[in-house]
Amino acid sequence: MPDLQPLWLTLALASITTLILLVLALPLAWWLGVGRFPGKPVVEALVGLPLVLPPTVLGFYLLLAFSPEHAFGRALDRWLDVRLAFTFPGIVIASLLYSLPFMVHPVRSGLKHLPASMTEAAYTLGLSPWTTFRRILLPNLRASIATGVVLTFAHTVGEFGVVLMVGGNIPGVTRVASLALFDEVQSMNYHNANVYAGILLGLSFCLLLGVYLLRNQDHDPV
Incomplete structure (x- = not known):
């Protein structure tokens, strides 16, 4: 029986x-969806960069940033006594950056499909843009938010390169299921590898099934 700790860490x-991206990505998606400001394409490109950037590249630069030999990591170590390289908080931060577009894009897409009259009516009633988003638009984005939650969770479950670069492969600390699977294959322990792979496959399928069920339900006539 393989060690279950990597699964719990995952x-x-x-x-x-x-959970963190659910809080951070909602206002970011709204800001990118309705905002008009110089440099918006640059911000959009930065948010979407993890979709095309090899995870090892992002992990490499984060590892450099977190290292005490560089300014950011040295400042964290000196002033806050915080070390992020090869720690669980470090791979959390890496996962936040790498999974960001998977939460932002579904919510932003949902905003685009809402009728403009909804926002215009709220403004006519004197509601501010932020209040309109919270009280009018957000309740109508339930399916998009649920899709973002499921995709973000599933994407994080499957992370490998960025976690390996930033966190290493430390048992009980940063050794998540994808790394444990790789280790078992390297050791030619295919039984344990099959258990890890089967659990990840089943979990990923169930999560994607949930996404498609939500989409179909959202498009069904009332």
């Missing part, structure tokens, strides 16, 4: 990442 990482 679920903890995915849950924490999803």
